[in-house]
Amino acid sequence: MTVQWQAEAIWEAVSPLWPAFSVEILPEIDSTNTELMRRARAGQHDPVLLVAERQTAGRGRLGRDWKSDVQGEGGTLTFSLGVPLAPADWSGLSLAVGLAVVESLHPDLRLKWPNDVWLQQRKLAGILIETASVGDTRYAVIGIGINIAPRDATDLRTPPAALQELWPEATAPDVLARVALPLVQAVQQFVVQGFAPLRPAFHARDLLYGQEVVCSDGTTGTARGVDASGALLVHTDQGLIKINSAEVSVRPAPPPSPDPGSRGRTV
Numbered sequence: 001m002t003v004q005w006q007a008e009a010i011w012e013a014v015s016p017l018w019p020a021f022s023v024e025i026l027p028e029i030d031s032t033n034t035e036l037m038r039r040a041r042a043g044q045h046d047p048v049l050l051v052a053e054r055q056t057a058g059r060g061r062l063g064r065d066w067k068s069d070v071q072g073e074g075g076t077l078t079f080s081l082g083v084p085l086a087p088a089d090w091s092g093l094s095l096a097v098g099l100a101v102v103e104s105l106h107p108d109l110r111l112k113w114p115n116d117v118w119l120q121q122r123k124l125a126g127i128l129i130e131t132a133s134v135g136d137t138r139y140a141v142i143g144i145g146i147n148i149a150p151r152d153a154t155d156l157r158t159p160p161a162a163l164q165e166l167w168p169e170a171t172a173p174d175v176l177a178r179v180a181l182p183l184v185q186a187v188q189q190f191v192v193q194g195f196a197p198l199r200p201a202f203h204a205r206d207l208l209y210g211q212e213v214v215c216s217d218g219t220t221g222t223a224r225g226v227d228a229s230g231a232l233l234v235h236t237d238q239g240l241i242k243i244n245s246a247e248v249s250v251r252p253a254p255p256p257s258p259d260p261g262s263r264g265r266t267v
C-alpha cells in the first residue's frame with residue numbers, strides 16, 4: 001500500500017517556528033528514537049520530524065519493546081521529533097506532549113500519567129522522551145507511537161485501542177498532519193512556560209483522577225491529579241504524596257460484599 005504523507009505541508013507549517021526544520025519519511029528503520037539519538041551523538045542537532053513506516057526494533061519506556069504488528073500498512077503511526085531544547089525545568093514535558101496529542105486528535109482521549117494516551121480502558125498511544133547532551137544544552141527526542149487500526153493482540157494482556165474506533169477513516173498520514181504542528185507549538189510553549197499553565201487542561205483529560213492506584217514503588221492510594229511540576233498526587237493513609245517517577249496501575253475494585261438479602265437465592 002502506498003502511503004501519501006503530507007510532508008511538505010507539515011514542513012511549511014512548522015518551519016517558520018523552527019528554522020532548519022526538516023521532515024523525513026523512512027520506509028523502515030530500527031527505531032526513530034534510536035536513529036535520532038544516534039544522529040545527536042554524531043553531532044546532528046537540527047530540528048527534525050522523523051517518521052518510519054515500519055520499525056524493526058521499536059522501543060517503549062523502561063526498556064520495553066514497542067510492537068506494532070501491522071506497521072508498513074499504515075496500522076500504526078511511529079515518529080520522533082528531535083529538537084535542541086533548554087527549558088528551565090524539564091519536569092512535565094511528557095505531560096505537555098501527551099496533551100498536544102490528545103487535544104489535536106479527539107475529545108474522548110485521556111492521559112494516563114505519565115506518558116500514555118488511553119481510550120476508555122485501553123492504551124492507544126505511547127510517548128518515549130530521551131535526551132542527549134549538546135554542549136550546554138540538550139537535544140530532546142520525543143518519540144510517539146499511535147495505534148491507528150486495530151491490530152493483532154494475541155501477545156498482549158489487554159488489547160490496545162485504535163484511533164479508527166473513534167475516527168473510522170483515520171490514516172497514519174492524516175494523524176501525523178493533525179498532530180505535528182500542535183506538538184511543535186506545545187514543545188515551544190513548554191520551554192517558555194513550563195508545565196504549570198497546562199495543569200487544568202491535564203486535569204480535564206486525567207484518566208487516573210479519583211481512581212485507586214498502585215505505584216511501582218509500592219505506594220497505594222487515590223490519584224488526585226498532578227501538581228504544577230507534573231508530579232502525580234496520591235492521597236494515601238499517610239496524607240497527600242507526590243510521585244515523580246513510577247509506573248502506576250489502577251487497583252482493581254474489591255469484589256462486592258455479599259448482599260444479605262440475596263443469600264441462598266438462585267436467579
Ligand code: BTN
Nearest residue numbers: 031033058059060061126143145
Ligand atoms: C511506551 O508506551 O512505552 C512508549 C512507546 C513509544 C513508541 C514510539 S514509536 C516512535 C518512537 N520510536 C521508538 O522506538 N519508540 C517511540
